[in-house]
Amino acid sequence: MRSSQQPTLILGGGFTGLFAALHLSHRNYPRPIILIDDAERFVFKPLLYEYLSGEMSSDQVCPLFSELLEHRGVTFVQGCVNNIDLTGRRVRLAEGTEYGYEYLVLGLGSTTGYFGVPGAQQNTFAFRTGEDALLLARHLRDCLQRASQTSDRAERRKLLSVAVVGGGPSGVELAATLGDLLPQWYEPLGGDPRELQIVLINHGKMLLEGDINSKLRSAATEALASRRAPVRLQLVRRWSRCSRARWPFSPQTRINFGGWQPRP
Ligand SMILES: Cc1cc2nc3c(=O)[nH]c(=O)nc-3n(C[C@H](O)[C@H](O)[C@H](O)COP(=O)(O)OP(=O)(O)OC[C@H]3O[C@@H](n4cnc5c(N)ncnc54)[C@H](O)[C@@H]3O)c2cc1C
Known part of the structure; x- marks a missing residue:
């Protein structure tokens, strides 16, 4: 018994x-x-x-x-x-x-999902744990520091470009946070915040599609555009089309909010 x-x-x-x-x-x-x-x-x-x-x-x-x-x-x-x-x-x-x-x-719980896109896991940052946040912060500060020291324009453009993949609530919130934060971090290094490029890439026709927060779509779109470093929105038909060779620009930093998958 x-x-x-x-x-x-x-x-x-x-x-x-x-x-x-x-x-x-x-x-x-x-x-x-x-x-x-x-x-x-x-x-x-x-x-x-x-x-x-x-x-x-x-x-x-x-x-x-x-x-x-x-x-x-x-x-x-x-x-x-x-x-x-x-x-x-x-x-x-x-x-x-x-x-x-x-x-x-x-x-x-669940783990970060990559929709089976080859290379996505290896080439993007996740954002789910304290360690993820610290790792990303260190990487971004390093990019800004290097950008402030290089006179190579193409290299600087790359270092100052960030792609956030996934236009759900977490992707929107992180992109908006970076739109305020990166200028704050870059300016004291002598950098020009206007050179920062933050792009939110979403597969599908619109932000927050099918999400409980979808009624906040236009407020979110406005909020993204009005950050100190405005966040540009790029809609693509399928996330697989954004695999490495197809990035619309060449960002040094790629952060994945593409989705979740059940823990095996
Ligand atoms: C950046 C971010 C912001 C978010 N903001 C919001 C928000 O504002 N509002 C909202 O409603 N939701 C938000 N979410 C979503 C919300 O956090 C999740 O829905 C929620 O965390 C799910 O909780 P869970 O307990 O099911 O799973 P999880 O939070 O994933 O917890 C699972 C736990 O299990 C542990 N675990 C996993 N496998 C094992 C194992 N084999 N052995 C032992 N332990 C294990 C993990 O360490 C973890 O602690 C956000 C998510 C993220 C990433």
């Missing part, structure tokens, strides 16, 4: 997993709760733009699970889930540890 003390396991500490854990804790759930995530920090994704810009700190945007769950009666385990045995009710982590459970909550 199964012990009444078998825990409820929550796999994945994104919005789904973390809030399930907090909700159960709030309701004084009688069974032990274990939350498993392969990272030690929760990522509050809607604030990643502020993390990129330096307006918010790592502790604000990516707080430790151990701190968020302190005194909540939830045990946090950092580990990578690599096997779920539904019949035996056991979960195995890559580290070798196994956990039995009575109830299982799956919140493992």
Whole structure:
């Protein structure tokens, strides 16, 4: 017979997993709760733009699970889930540890999607984690620094060009953020912000197509155009047509918001 003390396991500490854990804790759930995530920090994704810009700190945007769950009666385990045995009710982590459970909550989320475009993953930045934001910020600052030091116009144009692929809400918000941020970073280096080129590339006929925010389309379009470095919108029929050889210009920085795909 199964012990009444078998825990409820929550796999994945994104919005789904973390809030399930907090909700159960709030309701004084009688069974032990274990939350498993392969990272030690929760990522509050809607604030990643502020993390990129330096307006918010790592502790604000990516707080430790151990701190968020302190005194909540939830045990946090950092580990990578690599096997779920539904019949035996056991979960195995890559580290070798196994956990039995009575109830299982799956919140493992999704990963960045590339629509099968060859080279897309290798040649674009993702923007989903704190590390992604830091990596992108370092890369952009490096491009601006190099642009401010080169007298080769073609090279400078390339270094100052950024393509954001995907005109959903996250792509729009990042492009708009960069439209304000890059001039702020470039000017103190002695650069001319008018040379910055930010292009939002979207497959389909319009921005925010099929999105819950589609009624904000004209406000979003205006907001993009009125950034300090205006964001140009480029609509293409298919994202595959934007594969490497077909970029409409030659940006040093390509950021992918093309879509999500289920985690394998
Ligand atoms: C930049 C950005 C801005 C966004 N802004 C908004 C917004 O303003 N409003 C909004 O509604 N939505 C927004 N979203 C979308 C929103 O963040 C997602 O819908 C939400 O994060 C999905 O939550 P989730 O828990 O299902 O998955 P995820 O957030 O992907 O969480 C999954 C978790 O599972 C963990 N995990 C995955 N595999 C394993 C494994 N094998 N072992 C252990 N752990 C694992 C991951 O580390 C992760 O912590 C934004 C997304 C991005 C990228």
